[in-house]
Structures are given as C-alpha cells and as structure tokens.
Amino acid sequence: MAKSVKVYSTPTCPWCIRAKQFLQENNIDFQNIDVSGNQQAVDELMQKSGQMGVPVLDIDGEIIVGFDKERIKQALGVS
C-alpha cells in the first residue's frame, strides 16, 4: 500500500522545492502543507519535529528534517 507522505514547506525554500521535485520524480503522491502564514501548520511542524526549519517530511509517521535524500529513499523504500 502506498505510504502517506506529507511535506511541510514554504514556497520559497530551495530544499522544499528539491524535496517535492524528488518525490515527483519517483512518482510518490504527497500532501504539500504550505506553512507560510498558517499558524496551525507551523505549530504542527514544531510539535512533530521539535524545530522550525523546513522542509519536514512525514512519511507514515517517520519525521525527516531537511532534504535528506538517503533517509527519504529508505523511508519510502525506493532505490
């Protein structure tokens, strides 16, 4: 079954753009959560990751801070 993937991002952060691009290249469906001006989403991001940097990826509950390609690949099970 496909994993649930959420990306907490801002429209201007280069690593967010790369992370989303990477998911698209691997045909992974994901929900993009734009945290800019959305305090509820910011709170969720802070609570899940304990920090305030973007992007944060939530892959079936596994929290990955930053565009860490290797960890993302591992969590998704893609090569």
Added chain:
Amino acid sequence: MQIYDLIIIGAGPAGITASVYSARKKLNFLVISLDIGGQAAWSGDIENYTGYQFITGPELAQKFHEHMRKYDTPLKENEEVLELKRLNGVFLVRTNKSDYNSRSVIIASGKRSKELGVPGEKEFKNRGLTYCATCDGPLFASKDVAVIGGGNSALDAALQLVKIAKQVNIVNKTSALGGDAIMRQKVEGAANVAVFNDSQVISVTGDKFVSAIKIKDNTGVKNLSVQGIFVEIGLIPNSAFAGEVEKNNKGEIKINLRNETSIPGVFAAGDVTDVPEKQIIIAAGEGSKAALSVFRYLAINKF
C-alpha cells in the same frame, strides 16, 4: 576506477554555468554538490541579473537547475567534498560518500553563512534561529524577529521579513546600515522596522524555542523579546577541503584571469575565489570562463 576529464565541485551559479559549457564541449565530467543553486537559491528578489528584470532567488536557481538537466549532466547531489589532493598525476576528490578521480577540477563551492559565535546560537539553530530568511521567513508570520547584520544580505532578509513579521529589529554592529542605498531606503521606510546601531549580540535565550536576544550598545545591555533570529553577518568560503591550493587571508582561493589556481589542473570560479565583487552574474560568468580554461588545459596536455 573511472577517471573523469573534469569534476566540478559545487552547483551554484558558477558550477552550473561551468557544467553547461562542459556539456557543450562534450567533456566526460561530473558535478558534485551539497545543494543546487547555492546562495542564489537563498536570495530574495533579484533585479540585476540581465534578462530578468525581476526574478526571485529560488526561481532563478530553478532555471539554472533546468538548464543543467537539459544536458543530462551527471550529478552527485547531497554529497560534501572533504578532500582534494593530487595522486599519481590525477586528482582525487573524496566526499562523505565516495572517492572520484579526475584530470582536472573546478572548485565552485561558494560561501556559507558566518556564525555569530555567541552562547545559545547552536542550541537554538532551527529553533527560531536561522541563516536563511528566504527559507524560514514565512514561519514567523505576525511574530517579532531580529535580523543580525547591516550589509546587503541583512537588508535583503529584513525586506523579506517586513512583509511577514510583526516587528523587525535590525541589530547592526556599526554606526549606520551599509549596503545599497536603494535597499536601505526601503528598509528605513518600512513602518515595522527598528534599527539598533553600534550593537553587538551577546547571547540568544529561550526555552525550547527562541524567546529573546541580548544585545549590548554604548548605553548598556538590552533584552529584545523575539521569536525569530536571522543571522546575516557575512560569509566564509567553502575552501577548507582544498588544502594545497593557495588562498588569501579570507580563505578565498587565489585565481588568475584564466581561473587557474596555484595548482595546474585545478581551477576555481565564483564566490569561493578572490574575484573582486561577489554577484550571481559574476559567478556565472566566471564559471563559463573556468570551463573554457579547462577545455584548453585538457587540449594542451593532450588528455
């Protein structure tokens, strides 16, 4: 092990432009970089890159990336070069993941943000303290923030933040803001900006996240209540891995007009070098010049 004609270290404006020229010269080459777009991707609004009267940093970086991908350039992304050395007539480029061999190298690894070096900085990094207003600025909607610095990058950060944050405090070490007059006027004209000149940061405090910053000026110590801190106090070159290459006192790699370094076969381009003026357009131009010099070097040495 495979020996490349060329390895380009870095994929900012200089590295990417070098890659486009190298691809068009049909060199057998590789690009190794931690990120894509370099500092250009971190910039806010860009109004001085010819051909674009207005473009944002992330958009320009995206254009650069697309241009590089057009040539199916082999790219090792997310890899950090740790060491560059000569070994049996070829260059060894060691990264955090692998070793690569090449006949020539272009160092285009750019610069990174300088740190404040004050208590609390490390603990609160990404917990309210950041070095990238473009990336993290939107998280601070309706919050009080501080921008540390007084040059163009600090002004750029402040201009991005005045549209987002409630109050923007600029903490500047010198007696007046520097940078371009046009940007300074915009910052000084904003209603929600306060400038603290002659002020040094002493410490960053908070609980789980940043809650305040302590600054000192001629009159004493002040506590500014802020939830976000944007450090924009300048840059240092990413040149430590190139131990054998000659550098200036700022750690910038010395180059000549052909982008040659002190080691034959090693070229450098962009902000990591001692080229006067650091601009996206200059870095791009330097990248093309370095690639053409490499092409010449390989031809002369009959590789």
